Amino acid sequence: MADSFSLPNAIREGAMSLAMSRTSPPAKAASNRSYEIGHPCHRYLYLKRTAGDQAKPIPPSLAGIFYTGSLVHEVTFKNLMDIGSATGLFDVTSREVPLDWVKYRITGHIDGMLVDRDTRQPICGFDIKSVGQKFDSLNTLEDLMGWRYSRLWVGQGTSYMLLTEVPRFANVLVRKNNLLDIKVIEYDLDFDLGESLIGKAEIVNAAVDAGDPEKAPKINDPEWCIDCPLAHICMPEIHIPEGGHIEAEEAIEAVERMFQLKPSVSEYDACKRLVDKYVKPALGPADGMAGTVKTLAVGMYQKFFKGTKRHEAARAERDTFYWREINAAEPPE
Ligand code: SF4
Helix, strand or coil, X not given: CCCCCCHHHHHHHHHHHHHHHCCCCCCCCCCEEHHHCCCCCHHHXXXXXXXXXXXXXXXXXXXXXXXXHHHHHHHHHHHHHHHHHHHCCEEEECCCEEEEEHHHCEEEEECEEEEECCCCCEEEEEEEEEECHHHHHCCCHHHXXXXXXXXXXXHHHHHHHHHHCCCEEEEEEEECCEEEEEEEEEEECCHHHHHHHHHHHHHHHHHHHHCCHHHCCCCCCHHHXXXXXXXXXXXXXXXXXXXXXXXXXXXXXXXXHHHHHCCCHHHHHHHHHHHHHHHHHHHCCCCCCECCEEEEEECCEXXXXXXXXXXXXXXXXXXXXXCEECCCCCCCC
């Protein structure tokens, strides 16, 4: 066994490789996918169809989250069936049924349908979502519309309502660390939203047919663009104001060392803590950060910070990306 062998690191790195091996590589989408049709950017949907194979691959951390979601999904489907039997109220049918609206080239796989046990009539379609920290704050349709990721869920649910012609839908939310903490957020078909999704699909289809990205407008919105996996192709016209520049030797050395040590997680974390000591005072008061994006540079490295809608001052800003070299060819992850 090599002297440098570290069992904890080997297992951690092995788990990351496993997560990546269980994720599909980026690929072009043959149609407008239901789970993304609620995305506000026409250009993003266009690029998913025409250049999806060039999308920035997801990092291992996200691949692991998706993998966890698929396991939660499996367990919850069975739990819903058990709850339906125990209550005598509903059955679960139509699991993973593929849906295809040829006219608008919208496709998806609905998680399932709840049907009345007595009448056999559909009650609603549903989609299972495993949720971490956000679980407690998502309780109503308005809550779903207030968070950009769950807004996509409503677009997805709306497209499923149109595709199945069952005008009621449910997002089944499952707490990630307690798979029997389940809540359901139901909503009816909103025809205006449905029409806007169809209109969006028509615009994207026309742009794809013409091979003309200009027919699919960009949103140039930092909230979506800064972590868009297609930003390096799209090159959005956004300006992110600079938040400051730290010159302290100690911080510069630490952030440089962080880059060298990335595979060695514990030392990396120690350097990160040191750099963070400088970052908070440099960013300034959290008040007024909500919804805004700032950059902060330490030596030749830069990081993006985005204000959240949380009110607690201590949590009012969060870092969104890893440090990256200023002017590096690679776009932010
Ligand atoms: S970078 Fe922004 S404008 Fe470009 S495709 Fe992504 S979300 Fe749309």
